[in-house]
Amino acid sequence: MSLQTDIFRRRVARMSDVEKIALAEAAKQVIAEPYITGDMRDEDLSNIQVCKYEYRGQPYVLAYEIIEREVVFTYVDHGAISPAIND
Numbered sequence: 001m002s003l004q005t006d007i008f009r010r011r012v013a014r015m016s017d018v019e020k021i022a023l024a025e026a027a028k029q030v031i032a033e034p035y036i037t038g039d040m041r042d043e044d045l046s047n048i049q050v051c052k053y054e055y056r057g058q059p060y061v062l063a064y065e066i067i068e069r070e071v072v073f074t075y076v077d078h079g080a081i082s083p084a085i086n087d
Contacts, residue, residue: 002071022055
């Protein structure tokens, strides 16, 4: 089971159907192994983990955190992102 923030839902709503399929595959990996799949962030974002994936050669990031053993998807985007998230 997973939860989603409002920001995450809005970003997903703007994605094409095929982008959503690629996102769903990445999300399945995160849900299956949330502590292994993502990379931990540093300093201010230490509670955020990021799973990187590609769709049609374009890099995407799927940010999430684990709260009380529940995966909460917080952000998804493609291309160049803030260096703090896209390291």
